[in-house]
Amino acid sequence: VSSIDLAVIPGDGIGPEVTAEALKVLTAAVEHDGVEVNPTHYALGAQHWLETGETLPAAVLEDLKTRDAILFGAIGAAPGDTRIPSGLIERELLLKLRFSLDHYVNLRPSRLYGTVGSPLANPGEIDFVVVREGTEGPYVGNGGSLRAGTPHEVATEVSLNTAHGVERVVRDAFRRASERPRKKVTLVHKHNVLVFAGHLWKRTVEAVAQEFPEVTHDYLHIDAATIFMVTDPSRFDVIVTDNLFGDILTDLAAAVTGGIGLAASGNINMDRTAPSMFEPVHGSAPDIAGQQKADPTAAILSAALLLDHLGHHQAARRIETAVSADVESRTGAARTTAEIGEAITRAVREA
Amino acid sequence: VSSIDLAVIPGDGIGPEVTAEALKVLTAAVEHDGVEVNPTHYALGAQHWLETGETLPAAVLEDLKTRDAILFGAIGAAPGDTRIPSGLIERELLLKLRFSLDHYVNLRPSRLYGTVGSPLANPGEIDFVVVREGTEGPYVGNGGSLRAGTPHEVATEVSLNTAHGVERVVRDAFRRASERPRKKVTLVHKHNVLVFAGHLWKRTVEAVAQEFPEVTHDYLHIDAATIFMVTDPSRFDVIVTDNLFGDILTDLAAAVTGGIGLAASGNINMDRTAPSMFEPVHGSAPDIAGQQKADPTAAILSAALLLDHLGHHQAARRIETAVSADVESRTGAARTTAEIGEAITRAVREA
Ligand SMILES: CC(C)[C@H](C(=O)O)[C@@H](O)C(=O)O
Ligand SMILES: CC(C)[C@H](C(=O)O)[C@@H](O)C(=O)O
Numbered sequence: 033v034s035s036i037d038l039a040v041i042p043g044d045g046i047g048p049e050v051t052a053e054a055l056k057v058l059t060a061a062v063e064h065d066g067v068e069v070n071p072t073h074y075a076l077g078a079q080h081w082l083e084t085g086e087t088l089p090a091a092v093l094e095d096l097k098t099r100d101a102i103l104f105g106a107i108g109a110a111p112g113d114t115r116i117p118s119g120l121i122e123r124e125l126l127l128k129l130r131f132s133l134d135h136y137v138n139l140r141p142s143r144l145y146g147t148v149g150s151p152l153a154n155p156g157e158i159d160f161v162v163v164r165e166g167t168e169g170p171y172v173g174n175g176g177s178l179r180a181g182t183p184h185e186v187a188t189e190v191s192l193n194t195a196h197g198v199e200r201v202v203r204d205a206f207r208r209a210s211e212r213p214r215k216k217v218t219l220v221h222k223h224n225v226l227v228f229a230g231h232l233w234k235r236t237v238e239a240v241a242q243e244f245p246e247v248t249h250d251y252l253h254i255d256a257a258t259i260f261m262v263t264d265p266s267r268f269d270v271i272v273t274d275n276l277f278g279d280i281l282t283d284l285a286a287a288v289t290g291g292i293g294l295a296a297s298g299n300i301n302m303d304r305t306a307p308s309m310f311e312p313v314h315g316s317a318p319d320i321a322g323q324q325k326a327d328p329t330a331a332i333l334s335a336a337l338l339l340d341h342l343g344h345h346q347a348a349r350r351i352e353t354a355v356s357a358d359v360e361s362r363t364g365a366a367r368t369t370a371e372i373g374e375a376i377t378r379a380v381r382e383a
Numbered sequence: 384v385s386s387i388d389l390a391v392i393p394g395d396g397i398g399p400e401v402t403a404e405a406l407k408v409l410t411a412a413v414e415h416d417g418v419e420v421n422p423t424h425y426a427l428g429a430q431h432w433l434e435t436g437e438t439l440p441a442a443v444l445e446d447l448k449t450r451d452a453i454l455f456g457a458i459g460a461a462p463g464d465t466r467i468p469s470g471l472i473e474r475e476l477l478l479k480l481r482f483s484l485d486h487y488v489n490l491r492p493s494r495l496y497g498t499v500g501s502p503l504a505n506p507g508e509i510d511f512v513v514v515r516e517g518t519e520g521p522y523v524g525n526g527g528s529l530r531a532g533t534p535h536e537v538a539t540e541v542s543l544n545t546a547h548g549v550e551r552v553v554r555d556a557f558r559r560a561s562e563r564p565r566k567k568v569t570l571v572h573k574h575n576v577l578v579f580a581g582h583l584w585k586r587t588v589e590a591v592a593q594e595f596p597e598v599t600h601d602y603l604h605i606d607a608a609t610i611f612m613v614t615d616p617s618r619f620d621v622i623v624t625d626n627l628f629g630d631i632l633t634d635l636a637a638a639v640t641g642g643i644g645l646a647a648s649g650n651i652n653m654d655r656t657a658p659s660m661f662e663p664v665h666g667s668a669p670d671i672a673g674q675q676k677a678d679p680t681a682a683i684l685s686a687a688l689l690l691d692h693l694g695h696h697q698a699a700r701r702i703e704t705a706v707s708a709d710v711e712s713r714t715g716a717a718r719t720t721a722e723i724g725e726a727i728t729r730a731v732r733e734a
Contacts, residue, residue: 195536
């Protein structure tokens with residue numbers, strides 16, 4: 033490709049600020065290779081819902097499907113804003129995109145940069161990736177309530193897990209592990225309690241492992257995994273887990289590696305039947321929105337994951353190298369969102 | 384009462400070793416008050432299952448129901464032992480006891496002792512308690528699988544939540560908060576995704592909060608809660624959460640406060656329609672079993688929770704004071720399980 037047809041969904045809060053920087057960096061990174069970025073911006077999110085009542089209209093979803101990839105900022109109302117039903121935008125926009133575009137690999141790398149402060153006293157070397165299932169599990173929205181609001185209310189949530197859904201994400205995790213130096217997969221679940229889903233995951237890992245004799249694998253219950261995440265995070269190489277456990281573990285991993293300001297993610301459709309979407313793990317942080325206080329690094333690293341997915345590996349490496357250098361040279365002096373973005377853009381351009 | 388009719392389930396692995404010490408300390412603690420402990424030991428657990436095929440026979444359950452309280456060690460086979468179906472003993476013994484005896488308050492205090500090493504660089508003062516729901520949620524065992532072992536397998540897990548179950552545990556959390564200096568309840572859930580269960584919990588917290596005007600409350604998604612657990616654990620006072628989120632958070636909390644060797648828990652039936660059960664949060668640790676290497680402190684602190692539940696508050700304080708003094712004076716020199724237990728017993732006796 034000599035151009036990237038890019039959908040950009042800046043979203044709410046700090047989303048537009050960090051996305052703007054990610055787009056600058058991304059554009060600079062592929063310039064080297066003579067590739068042009070053609071961005072199309074989409075107004076979607078809590079603010080857009082307040083103005084129009086729309087979350088994700090069918091026509092917009094269809095339009096998004098024609099793009100090469102999606103760069104996503106962050107969405108969500110301010111916590112106190114009671115005009116927006118809680119979770120509505122998350123479900124009707126973010127999760128709807130992940131499910132509609134079959135983003136079955138929710139990829140979340142975690143790395144501790146040398147100079148970044150971890151809350152851990154002895155973090156050791158941290159460099160792992162969580163392959164979180166993105167299209168099923170407890171996230172399917174399959175629940176209900178009976179006699180809501182009465183003393184006899186019963187509320188259910190159903191976790192749906194399929195061989196199809198589990199196998200493809202487990203295979204992706206093993207493939208990624210086979211390309212990494214340590215070649216190790218850790219399945220995280222809670223199969224002693226969630227027997228049926230847990231055993232499907234366990235059996236699938238055993239089966240797929242046969243295809244990757246060079247990859248070792250082990251298993252941790254989710255509760256034990258959180259312990260290791262703070263006592264021995266360097267034990268992890270590739271973690272594969274379900275949608276909910278992945279949500280929990282990746283926020284914890286982000287905290288342990290110096291904060292959510294650096295945590296990138298990709299919502300990836302590995303079969304390429306629809307565009308993949310790349311977003312920082314952090315939310316819209318309404319409290320600091322519009323103040324140029326947000327760290328755009330997570331959004332910028334998400335753009336690198338985007339380029340990797342589209343096959344622009346050298347451009348992705350340029351971004352990662354520039355981010356590493358920038359992060360390692362941080363002194364603690366405050367910079368604006370744009371200053372960080374511009375510094376990294378400059379480094380990418382000079383690479 | 385001038386005697387305690389105590390059921391003791393030592394279990395597997397390090398269970399018998401730590402339970403023996405907890406029983407010594409408990410007995411010494413109530414001696415001051417002229418109270419006798421009459422223990423009845425029950426052989427239950429993975430080893431017992433291997434020998435007899437029994438997990439929890441109906442007659443044993445009925446017998447347990449006649450006791451004042453249950454002191455529980457730890458259960459579970461060695462990880463590699465393929466003779467025992469994975470999770471069988473956990474579900475058919477431990478979870479069956481929690482559900483059958485209606486242990487709706489799974490109480491797990493977390494406190495960082497002055498000299499104990501936390502994996503956190505700046506842990507601050509940590510002193511909170513998790514009130515984990517113990518009788519419903521994703522733990523109900525309500526799942527299934529269709530076409531298991533085929534490429535068309537579908538596996539489900541249903542989380543069941545009732546107004547009855549949520550309200551009683553939320554009220555317990557508020558009551559506990561009202562008796563603590565900071566008087567603060569944090570609800571942890573994921574109501575933006577698990578809408579039906581999440582909203583039941585949220586509405587219930589709002590309603591019960593009306594009864595406790597002196598208690599403040601806030602809300603965190605489980606993913607955000609894990610971040611705060613490592614970046615600002617002192618923000619927590621009383622956490623109330625469901626069975627699965629509570630399982631995850633309390634292991635993380637134990638890690639952050641210096642390890643699972645100190646984490647105590649109570650499975651409490653606050654209506655006293657059946658005996659409550661007290662157990663260390665840790666498992667049976669087969670790798671160090673029988674070697675007098677296990678730290679009995681978590682089991683001993685669980686005995687203090689037991690005494691509190693039975694109304695022997697002074698005896699419970701004696702144990703806590705002795706444990707504090709013991710823990711604060713630890714030098715890192717290795718002591719056997721019995722040495723630690725005897726040191727604490729002596730301190731309790733001399734109190
Ligand atoms: C906003 C929310 C629905 C989302 C999730 O739970 O997946 C977020 O926490 C994330 O991890 O991307
Ligand atoms: C052994 C297991 C079933 C149990 C649980 O998940 O509740 C344990 O992890 C705990 O926290 O007591």
